[in-house]
Amino acid sequence: MVDSISSGAMSMSQEQLKQQVQMSLLSKSLETAETQGNEMTKMIQESGQVANQQAPITDPAVGQNIDILA
Secondary structure, eight states: OHHHHHHHHHHHHHHHHHHHHHHHHHHHHHHHHHHHHHHHHHHHHHHHHHHHHSOOOOOTTTTSOOOOOO
């Protein structure tokens, strides 16, 4: 009986540790995803600012054809 109680306690302890590790990994993954999302938003905003600073294309035919033989 003592063996079953001690093995049950050990099993519960291992499961708690496993759950804590999983929660830590999930937390870190969420933090990384949030950081990447913020950086992506920043890049998109900066690229929009650069696009606004460039001279507009005056020739509407520019970019209409692609040379696939080159």
